[in-house]
Amino acid sequence: MKLWITRPLPDTVIEAARAVCDIEVRQETLPLSGDELRRALTEFDVVLPTLGDAFSADVFRDVPHSRCKLLANFGVGYNHIDVAAAQACGVAVSNTPGAVTEATADIGMMLILMSARRAAEGERMVRAGAWPGWHPTQMLGLHVTGKRVGIAGMGRIGQAIARRCHFGFGMDVAYVSRSEKVLNFPARRMPTLKELAASVDVLVVAVPGGTETRHLIDAEVLAAMQSHAHLVNIARGDVVDEVALIAALEARRIGGAGLDVYENEPVVPEALRALDNVTLLPHLGTAALEVREAMGMMAVENVAAFLQGNPLPNAV
Structure with missing residues (x-):
């Protein structure tokens, strides 16, 4: 054999x-x-x-x-x-x-923090020698502790991210899933993805890839998000409509995004790479x-x- x-x-x-x-x-x-x-x-x-x-x-x-x-x-x-x-x-x-659950959830949590606190942007500033020194209003980001996280897809990985958010950062958890979940922490199941997107400070995508979820996060979902909210995708790249996301980021209609996956990996559009309000990782979920x-x-x-x-x- x-x-x-x-x-x-x-x-x-x-x-x-x-x-x-x-x-x-x-x-x-x-x-x-x-x-x-x-x-x-x-x-x-x-x-x-x-x-x-x-x-x-x-x-x-x-x-x-x-x-x-x-x-x-x-x-x-x-x-x-x-x-x-x-x-x-x-x-x-x-x-x-x-085997992949906890490691991928770690990357999801890292992207939440990196995007909300503008870590990648700050690191680029330091490397470029452009940091002028600390001052009280420099690079103000989103303080995630106590905020509301939305999980799109409450399977193994979605639940692992939600646990980190709730127990580690005191975040309120909401989610959309095909079925109600029995969890060891409080979480509210929302009727629709758009309602979830409109109600959270961070929206995390943790659904399986495939034809059923392609472009699940589209222009309508992005438009429903609050202007300060951040999108994190650790699922599959084509779950997010990349063109719609770039448009939302360019127009500053959302606070930012953290991505570990891309629609046409390993190609990452130049328009996405040029933005300072998105954190880009090279598919490190299980690395x-x-x-x-x-x-x-x-x-x-x-x-x-x-x-x-x-x-x-x-x-x-």
């Missing part, structure tokens, strides 16, 4: 995979090309892909008799895989939920060694279960 790992992974993960089956590790860090996507399905029994490896319906259509029978995705998000098309070709899909190791080990556990004929621990 042959496993293809499509990106370099931590050594501990590679060794664990090697103990399970015959492996080939691709050394490129960019997503699979079209030819490589088709090679994945024709030359390997199992593939361990990740973000950007676009297993679309067209790819599966070109390989109707796939040798590959499992895409053991490295990551909780799998909107780069057309799951319905995969399953129609007899290809199972798994992911790595849980800690122990987290990437945990994600990899979870993916390998899915591979091992598949090879042994057992149910997948994390089937999509």
Whole structure:
């Protein structure tokens, strides 16, 4: 049985995979090309892909008799895989939920603070040698303690961010979700996303990616936000209408934004990069060694279960 790992992974993960089956590790860090996507399905029994490896319906259509029978995705998000098309070709899909929750929530909290307190703007000022020294009205930002945070998507990561906001910063929590959540802290479920956006000081996007959530944060939602409010996105880039966000930031219709993901990664529009009221991170959500190791080990556990004929621990 042959496993293809499509990106370099931590050594501990590679060794664990090697103990399970015959492996080939691709050394490129960019997503699979079209030819490589088709090679994945024709030359390997199992593939361990990740973000950007676009297993679309067209790819599966070109390989109707796939040798590959499992895409053991490295990551909780799998909107780069057309799951319905995969399953129609007899290809199972798994992911790595849980392993990413706390690390991604940490980045969400960091972006809330960086955006609200203008940290990136201040850091650029210091590096440029343009800091004139402290004075009482310099770079006044939003004090988040005691403010109201809105969570769009109250799953594992949304709840982890909300806990940090409530217990760490005394923030009032509101949210929108497909169902009412049983939580160990007070939180109010709002009827609509626009009502949530209009009522909070910080709006955090924590929904899954995919066609159902594409441009969920659009011009109407941004227009509903208060002029001092900040938007934070740690979900998927295309959940936010990037053109509408740039327009809102340029017109100073919202207080600012903190982004870890982008609509056309790794391309970040020049218009966005030129703004001083947005904090931009290079998709750092899970960028800690122990987290990437945990994600990899979870993916390998899915591979091992598949090879042994057992149910997948994390089937999509």
